[in-house]
Amino acid sequence: MRKCAYYCRRVGMSTGVLLMVFVVMNMAHPSCLRASGASWTIETVDSAGDVGHDDTAIAVDDNGGIHISYFDYANKDLKYAYKAMGENWIIETADDSWSKAGFATSLAVDASGGVHISYYDGTHHTINYAYRPSSGGWSHYTIVKIGTYGSSDNAIAVDADHGVYILFFNDTNLQYAYKPSGGSWTISTGISGAGTTCQGLSLAIEESGGYRYLHVGYSVSIWWGTPNLKYATKRLPYGAWNIETVDWSGEVGYRNTIALDSEGSVHMSYRRGTYYSILRYAYKPKDGTWTNYTVHSQAQTGVYNSLALDPYDDVHISYYDGQNGDLKYAYKPKDGNWANYTIDATGSVGMYNSIAVDSNSHVHISYYDDTNHELKYATDITVPSQPLNVNATLGDKQVVLTWDAPASNGGSPITNYTIYRSNVSGGGSVLITLGSVFTYTDTAVVNDQTYYYKVSASNSMGEGPPSGAIAATPVKDKGGGIAGFELLAFMGAAAAALILARHRNIKR
16 A cells, blocks of 8 residues: 555635645655656766676665676776765775676675675686775675586675675585674585576575575576576575475576565566576565566567565566667566566667665666666656645744655755745745755735745756645734744644644734
8 A cells, every 4th residue: 555645725714714624645656656657867877998797786775875886897896886865976996806806796785884795706716705884995705716517696685683695606506605793704505406507696685573584596407407497495594495496487597686575475587598588577475386477578688687676565677678779677566567668778788787776666777888888877766746844934024934855855866946926826936946945934925915835846857746835824913922823734644734823913
């Protein structure tokens, strides 16, 4: 169920009589705007050399900061980009050992803002780990050397206690390395029945009922036979692995992503086929069975894909359209159907994509521009919702307006607020456009004249909807009391109230 807001509106008043109507409206949820055709902002993050080739990974921290790890193909370095909300990109080299470090990168950010990256060193054939605390400065570790029948694929996840898990495949063994916060690395024994070749690794951690669980997705085959998509889960630290086959319909699972929703259901995106691969999606409710769907049946659409869930358990998948060389995006509301969109079609773009969704349900995608050899970033962005808690305080020949920021800035910082004023209800023309402030005093008014005000917010995408109109009638204080009235509009997810207090000619 979507959040609703309640507000109270004064529709008429005579002396001593107050008539108010409560209105219920849907808050602007990004999925609703997305379904009607939301816009996308596309940026070049890094263009120095050939960057973003051979994988990217993206994450959003609790403050809305964007983190991307990626491979610098020209310099054979692991690189990292960070962008705080409303700021410019900061580019760092996370590992400059000149040893082809940075292949198959995976990234996670902990609750303290620490950045954790796992990656493959192509010269030494090792799975490595890089860490950067929120205060800055990189440290590097070699986790394991990969043998003849190993894989460069890896995946990383961080638990609520800042423990780090890295999944990898080494000489027919699907294993994970674990390091508690402040502790040392240990390597688990292999997952039984993992096969002789294993690619397309994905990893998620679940915290439920006081226990911690690992959830693993992987594509496995026996001696280079037809691969199947598998799913394995275990309770930490000593639970046994439970292994299930997700899809066995022919060469499935290479390039897969796994995520868990708020109910403990498992979601996976993956490719089926090789050159003529298609994009597939699998879903397993908690304690249920797997169901598989085709998200895009056009050939060459599942080669590169990534999946994330938003706070409403809606599903978001970024993927590459190999036939057209486009970055595409598929979206499915929790109880709805799939919709597919083209995000970037300029040149050959979209390979090595990775997707993340922030706490406001906005989408963030990192990907490679093969035409310009650049790292790109795309985000859906909407106009802001209406400002909250609009308040008019009256005085002698003046109206003081105050308001709060919108519940959603649309994914981009608020740049200005616009105030509309009218002498009649339902009308309004622009009175003034301000910066990112929360008050304005209108002195171009006369006493005993009723004015109607609305306030809207704007960001880089444009102007959002205005607030509901409030009526204000400035008067001269005749008795030393508080002249006029105050109108406060409170909007919330569960309830709202409007307090109207008339304090005119109060005798002491």
